[in-house]
Amino acid sequence: MYVIKLSSKGQLVLPASLRQAHRWRAGDEFVLEEVTGGVLLRPRKPFPATRLDDVAGSLQFDGPSKTVEEMDAAIADAVREHEDTADR
Numbered sequence: 001m002y003v004i005k006l007s008s009k010g011q012l013v014l015p016a017s018l019r020q021a022h023r024w025r026a027g028d029e030f031v032l033e034e035v036t037g038g039v040l041l042r043p044r045k046p047f048p049a050t051r052l053d054d055v056a057g058s059l060q061f062d063g064p065s066k067t068v069e070e071m072d073a074a075i076a077d078a079v080r081e082h083e084d085t086a087d088r
Contacts, residue, residue, distance in 0.1 A: 004012050014024070022043070029044040066074075 002015050002018060004014070006012060019025075024043070031042050031044050033040045033042070
């Protein structure tokens with residue numbers, strides 16, 4: 001939790017540690033929404049633009065195609081494995 005003060009010009013200063021953690025820079029734009037009990041501040045563009053060339057390598061797979069059933073089974077196995085390690 002951060003405590004910040006509204007300036008006489010209506011400005012708020014976000015703590016440096018928060019700006020650094022989110023990689024927010026001067027000039028970044030935010031959306032301010034009224035919500036019950038306060039306001040919500042979100043980056044206008046939360047993620048940098050991504051090009052297909054940047055992520056195409058994650059699409060490579062050598063081997064036969066998997067069926068939906070095989071994918072479901074693999075997900076279920078991973079969930080069980082995660083639950084087993086979380087219980088330790």
